[in-house]
Amino acid sequence: MTALHLSKIGNKMTNKVGVRAIMHDIQEVLNSDLNQYVNLSAGNPAILPQVYEMWEEALRDIVNDKQLKNLISQYGSSYGTHELIDCIREYFFTNYRIKLDREQVLITSGSQNLFFLALNSFCGTSKEGRVKKALIPMLPDYAGYSGVALEESVIEGIPPILSKLDHHTFRYEFNKQAFKDKIAQDPDIGAVVLSRPNNPSGNILSEEAVQLISQVCKNYHIPLLIDSAYAPPFPAINFIKMDPIIHDNIIHCMSLSKAGLPGERIGIAIGKSDFIKVMEAFQSNMLIHSSRLGQRMVVNTLKSGKLPEVSANYIRTHYKQKHDYLKNLLTTCMPDDIPWYLHKAEGSLFGWLWLEGLPFSDSDLYNKLKAENLIVVPGGSFFHGSQSSSHNRECIRISLTATDEELKKGIHILSSVVKKIYSSNTILETGKI
């Protein structure tokens, strides 16, 4: 039997990155003995009673609706259902005074698919043979952007400025000048993409920074994709104030997954109708449209006003408390004399830990932790191949979706492993002298 022949695209798309790369690994170890491992890798949102009950009620209402048959037994528009699009328009007008036409809203099969459609439409090889890239203004950022790209090496990023805020806290700062220089010097930027709040770090780019990025993009006619999967109005996992920023050249990208509906795969893109039309046609050819039951569930929770309310009152609070708890745990358990830094808590559902001077790579650390029954996400893939700094191999992502007990158990394991690493490393260093 000869080997399977794959296209270039087929080869590219069989590579999983980020958390998806270790997913198989995770499944295997978790299946082997459920109680043995502490899993702090999950991107799955915690199932909060208030959130879940909202979705259950939404579904119950659908079942009792006489129009159900038209919903499940009919194909729909590739833009999404009119009712959901109109709900989104109404929400943005009422709450942000932003007026949207129907053609400015696209419902996708989840946020992952939204970026698949957008990045592969605006980036990649052009008719003229040039490869247009997607630029991340501040690394690290969601590993899935590299995952969705149909071509290799399409994602590039600007290294962040590392700012130590105190003994064990740091924050990424946006390198404005490097961004402006890059855009000015590189004619092959097809799109700019960023998550806000940021996955993995929890950083929230300031409004000023986003306005600057948007203005630069506008000057160069580059669409700016703002991944708002953790942003208000839903799931509203922001711990500092932020609002959606909508401009003519921005594609504002929302997701229902972190608001408790990951199973149904619903994403929402808002932008200029020219952009949306391209993505709609791509979606139409690729999978026709997303789940209509899921779309109706979102309609119900928007009409009742529950979705933004539950997001702000329960989801946000939950993760803020979790991050506080994680920080306390780290402060209590981790050796004070080791240069560990937790990224400032601004949003998202992750803790992002930097172990400065880690004597080996993040994936080695991943394996060492796995050997001690702790699963975290190694941070390297969030730097999208950038070799700018050793920092890129010194971070891990800790999920805040675990229970307090799991977090506690996990951080104890982490601390003991880290202690050993740094003490043996000190010996090693001393030995060298």
Add this chain to the structure above:
Amino acid sequence: MTALHLSKIGNKMTNKVGVRAIMHDIQEVLNSDLNQYVNLSAGNPAILPQVYEMWEEALRDIVNDKQLKNLISQYGSSYGTHELIDCIREYFFTNYRIKLDREQVLITSGSQNLFFLALNSFCGTSKEGRVKKALIPMLPDYAGYSGVALEESVIEGIPPILSKLDHHTFRYEFNKQAFKDKIAQDPDIGAVVLSRPNNPSGNILSEEAVQLISQVCKNYHIPLLIDSAYAPPFPAINFIKMDPIIHDNIIHCMSLSKAGLPGERIGIAIGKSDFIKVMEAFQSNMLIHSSRLGQRMVVNTLKSGKLPEVSANYIRTHYKQKHDYLKNLLTTCMPDDIPWYLHKAEGSLFGWLWLEGLPFSDSDLYNKLKAENLIVVPGGSFFHGSQSSSHNRECIRISLTATDEELKKGIHILSSVVKKIYSSNTILETGKI
């Protein structure tokens, strides 16, 4: 404002083909005055009470299930849910004595997406720069295969043999020799793809023909994709006996859309784990997984045994009757002395009408019919760019999903337009002499 820059892929994917190309047109005319037009273009299955009630019950059971929260509030495996995969395995073992491993089944976001994953993995530009094509053994076939391809000109087809069965009936016959020659002579075939029953013609390739195609594919290590969107066990829209054919090099592709669940987008691929693994990774990167509510609904209807039962007893019967009705209408209304031929009714939910010697193209006919308030699908795009014969521009697809009344109204319009065309053409021809 400069024009929108798109990648080659972006440009390709903004082109809609087949029924999707005229969808906008259809929506516009239908929105303008719902009562004015007769729409015989729809690919949407008719909503039959027995079918719809089955899905409604399945959904009602889900809402009453205590495990609902794990279903909607959690991400799942990109292979699909274990419970659905196991149901499929059990069904195939019980009914066809085919033993499948879990890794041989993939749940996709609908059948369209299944072909997107498969065709773009196995066909398109390879690392070595050669463009591998997907070969259709007998044209016409589903226009969407060209639609899902990320690159231009990836789909090729073998022209059929036209066999007139009687004064107004014809059937496509598979040109074995041409197929064998093509595969032997062209080293750049990456996959073979066919629908069985065939969309648009309703032809069902004989088991013998499929076995031959499969054997040739096997000899050349080419995966064979069999699109079973209209096949038994569901939706079972076959009017002559046929069974699924599963071999090592076949990817058997199923859909829930024509069994009444188009809104949820559920497709099923069955094949060698090597093939499935590639498609699973692609799906994982592209959209994570398909709707979990939809997957559970399918589980419920498979476990109760209703899905295959309702398919065989109601769905199949419904479309068989519709096709008989269409044939009667055509026989009654269409002029007997015009060379019109309806493809033999073997399956699918379409009538496929050949107007031999049509003096202009199928899209001209589409426009003439539209002017008289009838919408059908022009047949040209089902030939995927093949210029093999004038036949390729002489066909239209008539949907059997309409009511009897609509069909009657539609065929009356068609007949009167066709009469005019052929009579004026005769005059024209006579005038020339």
